[in-house]
Amino acid sequence: MAGALPDGDPVPLDGSLPHAAAAAAGKNGFAVYVHVPFCASRCGYCDFNTYTASELGGGAGRDEYADTVLRELKLAATVIDPEKVDTVFVGGGTPTLLSADDLGRILEGIDKTWGLRSDAEITTEANPESVTPDYLRTLRRNGFTRISLGMQSASPAVLRILDRTHTAGRAPQAALEARAAGFDHVNLDLIYGTPGETAEDFAGSLAAVIDAGVDHVSAYALIVEDGTRMAARMRRGELPFPSDDVAADRYLAAEQALTAGGLDWYEVSNWAAGDDARCRHNMLYWTGADWWGLGPGAHSHVGGVRWWNVKHPTAYAKKLADDHSPGHAREILTDADRRVEDIMLRVRLRDGIPLTLVDAAGAAQALGDGLLEAGAYAAGQLVLTLRGRLLADAVIRDVV
Template sequence: MAGALPDGSPVPEDGSLPDSATAAVGKNGFAVYVHVPFCASRCGYCDFNTYTAAELGGGASRDSYASTVLSELSLASRVVEPGQVDTVFFGGGTPTLLSADDLGRILDGIDDAWGLAPGAEITTEANPESVDLSYLRTLRRHGFNRISLGMQSAAPAVLRILDRKHTAGRAPQAAIEAREAGFEHVNLDLIYGTPGETAGDFAASLRAVIDAGVDHVSAYALIVEDGTRMASRMRRGEIPYPSDDVAADRYLAAEAALGEAGFEWYEVSNWATSPEARCRHNLLYWTGADWWGLGPGAHSHVGGVRWWNVKHPSTYATRLAGGVSPGHARELLTDEDRHVEDVMLRVRLRDGIALDRVDPAGARQALANGLLDPTAYDKGRLELTLRGRLLADAVIRDVV
């Protein structure tokens, strides 16, 4: 389970926001995130706000979860009126541990409360072993049009280190089934740099992703978080810590293989076969849109106010049953806060950011170091080179 939530200012019992925050809600887009905190088992590297049945305890139930989320949605619809919802993303946890009909109920509730925009992107995450063709077809009937499957690796030994439960071939097969069920967009997630992973293992994972016919790939370097089982194993010396040099080699391998297969990067860790295949929900996050996060531990942002819900599902349900906002705390972002976050996110995008939004001395240094595209720079844009993508965090530190 994730660590303690940060402190902040109290959230009003009715969840109300300052007029300054709601005045222009949705002007730059509006998204809804739905957190489903249930998992069948815990992966060794995971520190998300998720719970297995043994960890959940009393007072919270999968069976009643959709109704509880709809209670928060009812509160939310009294607080903001965004006009329409551009994207919805169900994450977790494993959203597909709920029935497809329950996920559909929540989606219908969002449509009833705020209205889904024509052509809205509706995504759910899924573990490959948690879905089959029948389940996927039911999701599609409810309006879901994008799915993100947690593949992580095609190597059985790597999956064991990560404590993943699906077999090596299940994720690509689930992606094929999603296409058969009518999903317009399918993503497969990869993790690289796991201890024991070889270059051949990762090459096989990339081949499996490409052969599955997906139109989007996310690939992330393994991050070892304090408090996880994997961190404990590393401290005991059972497995080695990840290597930055290996992670860089894996990233270059991903760029080469995916580029040859027709994918183009649009964010440092994300590739798509076309602009239409890019994850619109994440792009809204990265470009300063408003969003409401439903569910325990979910974060929201509207008009410069950010807040986060209580973590445990039973506390979340109890608050809502009492007619009280599940918000744990919130903060009002300053103009400087919002500027820094905007730079941090936009620098990672293929489209980059205008040079007049960043520190000029830092940008000149990054250019001299070969981290920025000189043609874009001459046109007043900061855009990363391939080497710059490997060192994106350093570029961000220099230009903020």
């Protein structure tokens, strides 16, 4: 499970924010994130804030979880009053271990509290083996418009190394079932660079997502986090550490295959079939909007104030039962903090960032190194080339 939460300033028991922050809530868009911390089993590479049934104490199980989240939502309503909710994203863990009706109740609670825009994007993550056609139809009836399925790979051998429990063909099949259930948008997640994965394995995964007809793909290089089972196996020499060169080759393969399949990059790790298929929730994160994170360990950001909830579901439930904010700590971002974070996120976008917001000398150097598109640069915008995407972190360091 995830490591210790960072320290920060205390969160008031009622969760209140400085007046200026509360008054600014939602001025640049407003999103709600709901964290569902349950998993049937733990994947070897995962360090998210998730728990299996054996790791949970009383009062923190799945059956009562929706009611606990609704209690935090009731508290949140006393703190801010954004105009409307643009997007909702339910992540985990495995949100679809909750019943589709419980997820629907949470969504209904958000609508009653702050109001959903008529065109709001409503996403849930799901593991492929955790959904059925009936479940997907119920989700759709309850207002969900988008689903993100954790495929990771089409190779049985790679799935075994990742400790994934679904079969190789289940994720594309679940994507087809989601389309049949009426979902407007379907995403498949891939992980590349897993020890033992071959170029042919990854090519097969790319072909599978394209054949599934999804309109969005997220592809991430494997990152081995301290404290995970995979990290321990690597330290023992059972698995090799990931290779940066292999990861770069896989990224180039993804760009080629996904572009040929009708999907264009819009963020370094994300491809979509047109602007309307972009994940609007993530776009709000990346462009400086506000959001409230519901659930244990969830992070929020409103008006330059960022806070994070206590991590364990039992502690989270107890604080709310006592009518206290579940916030563990918070920080107030300075203008300099917000500028740096804005650059870090927006440089990764296909839309780029105005050159006036970044370091001129660093941008000129990146252009000379072939990391920025010359045409966009001439028009006053910083946009990464394909090579620049491979070296995005270095570009960000230069232009900050």
